[in-house]
Amino acid sequence: MKDSVFNCCVSSPHPPGAMEEHHPVRHARFLMFFDFDETLVDECSDDSMVTAAPGGVLPGWLKDTYRPGRYNEYMQRVLAYLSEKGISPAAIRSTIEKLPPCPGIPSLMQFLLSQPSRDFEVVCVSDANTVFIETWLQHMGFLPLFQRIFTNPAHFDENGQLKLHPFHSHDCLRCPVNMCKAAVVRQYVAQRLREKGGRPYQKILYMGDGANDFCPSLTLSQVDVAFPRRDFPMHKLIQEMEEAKPGEFKASVVPWRSGEDVINTLRKITERP
Template sequence: MMRDSVFNCCVSPPHPPGGVEEPQQRSRAQAPPPNDRRFLIFFDFDETLVDECSDDSMVTVAPGGVLPGWLKDTYRPGRYNEYMQRVLAYLAEQGVTPVAIRGTVEKLPPCPGIATLMHFLLSQPSRDFEVICVSDANMVFIETWLQHLGFHPLFLRIFTNPAHFDDNGQLQLRPFHSHECLRCPANMCKAVVVRQYVAQRVRERGGRPYQKVLYVGDGANDFCPSLTLSPGDIAFPRCDFPMHKLIQEMEEAKPGEFKASVVPWNSGEDVINTLRKILERP
């Protein structure tokens, strides 16, 4: 977690090996992305789109609905991705099928108002919003859930940990990338993803920036990418969740250091209200 040092996180980390455009992270085929969108909006997944941690939901398909103590004891801070690889291997050994895993993910409830927000974005003219998911969950969980609810077409890209079911039915999970940010999990620094994606897209747009970059999240690892936002951009932290508290702490300790506007949300409808306002402006 990052609470031990709020302000030393990801503001200018060195570039990690590789860029964000790994083939596994493309949510669609290699069609060129549209370059006429006015706004770029990023969404986290766990506790932002879905109202719980998708990894935690896997406990419900374990025998007896619990994980054995010896397995839970293998967790190490900052190494959750490696821990989940062991959890998924254990589930496969216990005979938990891909159907059971997908079915559990499909049942994850959306956060309050998120379905309304997704439908709002789907209803907007195509030139308005370029929508991206950046998450420390995994590709199978995210795509399964988005497809089940019909929201997958909205997302131009999904940046998350690669995952696939192997021939034995085990969900194989890999880290997204390596990085040098000391405050983020070893497998993903979202600030690196957001910074590199924005820079790449602006180049592809002939140097034309977006009118605004927006970030909707909840967790401590969503605080990092919110620091990459510029004045005029908007951070949407979920009320009273770690991202919100870290922003508040920074604003109290270093007024003006956090550059973006901050709009806390309890419901996706809070986000819609702000989006309606920016759409009304020329």
């Protein structure tokens, strides 16, 4: 079981159609990917919806509908329940705006915002949804930093219900059925290389925390950097792989407890020619 997770995403997944239309992005030296839940925000944004429910709890019958690997489908039912109970779009947005950032994340975002445009191209890859991510980033003033956000599409319908949809389908057996972040990263990097005339980035950087962030970190090369949140699943999976298959994990690994840890590494790489 442990060995097989190291081989996730070896087969080519179905291309995520949501990537076909995109906004032009600048040609930067470094491409940096961020997860959202427990990387930018210090909680799971989906779990925060429980606090918006009547009495701050979900009924047992609803919680019992969860199935492993199908959290997106479960959240669709949770959001429908909240709408039935009269939870307004404003209440949902307010709940998301109150999510605390992870330690040092405001400093890291400000650092990236202060850098020359030629340095960093910043992208979010998350299994949350567009409404949650854009609401929080806008509230914090960080939205202009992100060139692209790849996540599950969501919108409020005419009745005020937040409707959630899966991002794509794929063939990776180790990722949730609605999103394989490795597929997203591979396709986006390939697309950008074509747009850049084949000129590679100096480094690709990936910052995350969860098991579904381990999968895209396997796409990184020897010159790239993985930033796993220390002692979280992504970090533990990297450690397990390094113990089981020394040298198999290619990227440099910089565990973090605070965004300040990441800033220190970014300062070093930007100083180099």
